[in-house]
């Protein structure tokens with residue numbers, strides 16, 4: 635079945651003076667996605683989101699939101715009405731309660747001050763898990779609760795799409811887990827979510843698709859499982875180095891005839907590895923489903939691994955492969971030349 639894009643950007647570009655903050659960006663978000671817009675600080679995530687929300691104008695390119703093109707001002711505005719967003723932490727009144735703040739927000743959003751709106755406020759308070767604390771003043775809320783109240787405000791108008799810019803910023807690990815769980819719940823309710831982050835592992839688990847950007851350019855975009863499945867592997871540990879040598883030789887001999895075995899690498903277990911430090915390891919780049927075949931191939935030659943494990947793939951490792959640099963996403967310095975020269979990135 636053909637998936638329906640809820641958002642598509644083409645050649646999206648924004649320059650601030652000489653700096654190109656967003657460079658020829660092509661994003662595609664499908665209905666029902668939890669779409670992670672990932673990239674280091676300063677990579678252009680907020681600028682992209684601000685352009686999608688019509689808060690700033692692109693220098694070049696187009697945006698399609700819910701079937702409406704950005705050039706069609708009236709139609710696009712209608713699509714924006716069906717979109718909820720938090721770009722910066724919304725301003726709430728510290729001495730008012732969560733519920734009172736939402737009433738203010740509802741008025742601000744043009745919702746009538748009637749029974750239906752009041753019922754909707756109770757509904758979103760329930761949805762974000764703040765119903766029991768709705769009478770507490772905003773200043774008593776934890777950072778996570780403040781974030782959730784912001785999301786509640788964005789949900790007031792029953793959006794089909796919600797855009798959250800760095801919702802985990804400044805949260806402690808428990809707060810991050812809470813937001814992640816909450817994003818999952820939104821998706822279960824059929825709301826499409828776009829969530830940006832500079833910390834890959836924080837939201838990787840909850841995303842169905844991701845785009846990784848750097849210096850405003852798309853590095854990669856695709857379904858998380860597909861991106862990672864391509865990169866998972868089989869890890870074999872051996873008791874003695876000579877066994878690992880024999881196994882390496884045996885696998886490399888047959889590798890050319892086996893399409894699913896992409897590479898075989900001989901290493902040693904490092905600290906933090908699942909195997910004891912220094913023990914010989916073979917990393918076979920192949921789907922874990924083929925572990926039995928690898929084992930059988932070695933067994934036929936009288937070689938036996940001490941242990942076989944799935945080598946987990948992670949977006950962080952993938953990012954490292956893609957850019958050759960650290961994936962903690964915290965560095966802000968810009969190299970003389972961007973790593974990739976095309977704006978379209980890889981896509982699967």
Ligand SMILES: Nc1ncnc2c1ncn2[C@@H]1O[C@H](COP(=O)(O)OP(=O)(O)OP(=O)(O)O)[C@@H](O)[C@H]1O
Nearest residue numbers: 650653655673674675676677678679680681682832
């Ligand atoms: N209004 C502006 N005027 C000038 N430069 C800007 C403006 N807004 C953003 N930039 C620059 O554009 C680049 C992209 O910034 P942006 O805020 O979009 O990145 P980001 O990926 O959201 O970063 P962060 O994770 O820190 O929020 C940065 O170099 C930033 O300094």
